[in-house]
Amino acid sequence: MQYRQSHPRIEQAELFHNALMASRSRLEPLTTPGNKEALTSNEDAGGFSEISLNGAPHHCLQWLAPVLRELSQARTPGWLTLVDPPEAVSHGWLRQAGLDPWRILIVRSKTGMDSFKLTCELLRLGYSHTVVSWHQTSQQQAALLENAARSGSCRSLNVRMESTQAAA
Secondary structure, three states, rough: OOOOOOOOOOOOHHHHHHHHHHHOOOOOOOOOHHHHHHHHOOOOEEEEEEEEEEHHHHHHHHHHHHHHHHHHEEEOEEEEEEOOOOOOOOOHHHHHHOHHHHEEEEOOOOOOOOOOHHHHHHHOOOOEEEEOOOOOOOOHHHHHHHHHHHHHOOOEEEEEEEEEEOOO
C-alpha cells in the first residue's frame, strides 16, 4: 500500500543546501587550526587530480566504481561528495556497486546553476574529504579547483568521460 505524500518532494541537493545553510554558524571545517590531526600524515592538505575514461557511459561507471569505493572507505572525516554525476549514479547504483551510500553525498545543481562554481564552493567549505566532479576543465579551471581544494583542505577529483558510439 502506498501513501500519498502531503508535502512536495525536496531534492537531495536542496536538502544539502538547506542543512548546510542552517548549520553554517555552528559547524567548523574538518581541519580548523585546532583540528589539523583530522588529516593523517600521509595525506596532503588538498589538491586536484583528474581521471579520463573513454567508452560507453555504463562501462566508464564500471571502471569508476572501484575508485569511488576506495574513496568512500577512507578513514578520513567528511563526505565523499559527487557533484552533478551522470544520471545513472544514484543511491541504488552506489549500493549495487558495493559503495556505502551513507558516506556519499550526491549533489545535483538546479537548472541555471553553475556546476563549476558549486564544485569550487563545496571544496572551499571543507566538509568533504573528496569532491568528485564531472567537468571538461581547462588548465585555468584545474588551477581554480586545486586552489579551492587547498583552501578547504580536501581533495578534488575530476572525471572526464569521453563517450564513444559503442553499443550500450
